[in-house]
Every structure is written in structure tokens, then in C-alpha cells.
């Protein structure tokens with residue numbers, strides 16, 4: 001196993017020069033090629049999922065892991081969790097290239113970081129995969145047997161998005177519940193499926209699309225209306241809810257959006273930071289992605305601290321309050337909701353800096 005300090009490569013991208021550690025593993029025996037990025041550990045160990053994706057190049061994977069790990073720092077900080085931000089990515093097709101040997105090697109790679117990085121589920125990785133990694137490291141979360149879904153955080157991510165949509169609807173449309181609210185859901189995977197269940201139970205109508213036929217059929221079977229993937233942005237709905245991949249809010253899509261609210265679970269929804277301004281200028285209320293999708297990391301933190309499982313639900317309901325506060329601050333200052341959220345996160349790091357200087 002060869003682990004390479006990859007921080008220098010990361011520093012090529014100036015927006016990411018503040019990462020504490022970036023490492024690369026290239027293991028010929030198992031074919032594992034993976035990166036771990038630790039963005040910030042001021043508030044605690046760097047916690048974030050491990051993604052497996054068929055990246056076209058090492059550069060593409062590096063860019064993703066840097067962006068995602070930085071997002072985790074901000075996500076945990078705004079949610080008030082004693083954790084920093086990190087992420088891991090495995091380069092490969094999760095349907096064709098995942099073997100127990102490769103996952104065990106990944107476990108060794110995580111372990112080599114001595115607990116500064118703690119991993120969990122992300123796209124392309126299941127609870128079962130993490131259990132294989134756990135054979136080689138104890139720094140794995142999202143495998144808790146006391147939880148209804150075997151530790152999988154996605155149902156609780158969905159719960160956070162659900163309460164977040166409620167708070168956005170209240171703020172923008174002045175409606176206290178989701179009865180009759182129309183939601184366009186892009187991506188009916190783990191999060192999208194659980195969210196659809198909750199939305200339909202609350203009286204909302206869900207229009208969903210997915211590039212995966214089986215996942216489309218699964219949400220159709222619980223009452224979602226399936227629409228073609230290319231139509232999802234321009235539907236006449238109240239809420240556009242991105243739950244697939246990042247970068248979906250861009251010049252092209254924002255120009256056709258009709259929904260007055262964007263509130264969904266995907267990470268890194270804005271293609272570039274200035275797209276937050278574009279949404280604001282179009283009169284669209286944007287629930288910052290890392291605030292509304294924090295339900296899963298709140299659950300992961302509960303597992304880390306070995307707290308009772310019921311506690312996650314009450315903490316997740318606070319996402320609604322945090323968002324309402326962000327929306328109000330955005331209204332009163334004129335700043336975008338993203339800028340307000342970043343400010344709240346950065347205040348938390350600054351407090352830590354003050355404390356460590358005083359000590």
C-alpha cells in the first residue's frame with residue numbers, strides 16, 4: 001500500500017489551499033485508487049462519507065473530494081456539531097469494480113489517518129460496504145445496529161429536508177403545512193425515496209425523475225408522478241428539490257426554473273457561488289444545501305457520541321429553525337442565503353480560534 005501526501009496537488013486550486021491534509025492511495029494489488037481530504041478539524045475529527053464514483057480522471061476526483069470535504073466543515077459547524085469536515089472518494093464504478101479486498105484496503109487507508117478522518121456512507125457505498133471496511137478500522141460510522149435502518153443516515157437526511165421545505169414554504173408562501181404543495185424532485189435514490197414518502201403523507205404532490213428506471217418505479221409505487229428528466233427544472237411547481245448530483249443550479253437551469261423555492265438534499269447544488277445571487281435576483285428562495293441536508297450528519301454525530309437514537313430526531317427538527325433564521329437574516333441584510341449560512345459557520349471557527357488563543 002502506497003500512501004502519498006497529496007496536499008501540494010490540492011494547493012493548485014487556490015480555493016482549496018486551506019485543507020489540512022490530502023492523501024492519495026494507489027494500490028496495485030486490489031486496484032484501489034482513492035483520496036481522503038481533511039479540510040478542517042478545529043471543531044473535532046473530520047467526519048464525512050466515502051463516495052465511489054467512476055471519475056474520468058484523478059483531477060476530477062481531487063476536485064470533488066476537496067469541495068465535498070470543505071462543505072462538510074461548514075455543514076457540521078452550522079448544525080452545531082463538535083466535528084470537522086472531511087471526505088473520501090474511491091475512483092471506480094461501484095456496480096462493477098467493488099470487491100471485498102478493495103473495501104478492506106480502503107479501511108486500512110482510513111485507519112492510517114489515526115482517527116483524524118472518520119468515514120460513513122455516501123453515493124455508491126452501502127451499510128454492507130462500510131461493514132467490510134470496518135474489519136480494518138474502527139473509524140467508521142453509519143453502521144449502528146441500534147438504528148432502524150442499520151445506521152444508514154439517508155432516512156434522517158430526508159427528514160431534515162422535509163422540515164426544511166416546511167420552513168421555506170412558510171417563509172416564502174406563508175403556508176404553515178405542505179398540503180397541496182407541488183414538489184419537483186430530481187433524483188429518487190435513497191434520500192429521494194424517503195423524502196417522497198414524507199411529502200406525500202403530508203399532502204404534497206411529488207413530480208419525480210430519475211435516470212435509473214428501478215428507482216423511478218420505486219417512487220411511482222408510493223404515489224409520485226414520474227416526469228421526463230429534461231422537464232424537471234421547468235415544471236410549474238412550488239418547490240424544486242434537487243436530490244441527485246451537484247452543480248445543477250447554473251445559468252441554464254436557473255433561467256427556466258418556475259418554482260419560487262429551491263430546497264433539496266444534493267450536495268454542492270450551485271455550479272458556482274455567484275449562482276446564489278442569480279437565484280436571489282430571480283426572486284427564488286434558496287435553502288443552502290449543506291444546511292438543509294444536515295440530517296444525516298446529525299445522525300452520524302449521534303452514533304459517534306453513542307447517544308440514544310431518538311435524540312437525532314429532535315436535533316434534526318432544529319434545521320427548520322436554523323433555516324428560518326437564515327431566511328430572515330438574508331431579508332434584513334440583502335445578503336444571499338448562502339452568504340448568511342457561510343457567515344454562521346465561519347463564526348463558529350472564529351470562536352474556536354479565540355478560545356485556543358486565550359488558552
Ligand code: NAD
Nearest residue numbers: 153154157187189190191210211212243244265266267296
Ligand atoms: P443515491 O445515489 O441513492 O441517489 C441519487 C439518485 O439520483 C440515483 O437514483 C440516481 O440514479 C439519480 N440521478 C443521478 N443523476 C440524475 C439526473 N441527472 N437526473 C435524475 N436523477 C439522477 O444518493 P442519495 O444518498 O440519495 O443522495 C442524493 C444526494 O444527496 C447526493 O448529492 C448526496 O451527496 C446528497 N446527500 C446524501 C445524504 C445521505 O444521507 N445519503 C446526506 C447529505 C447529502
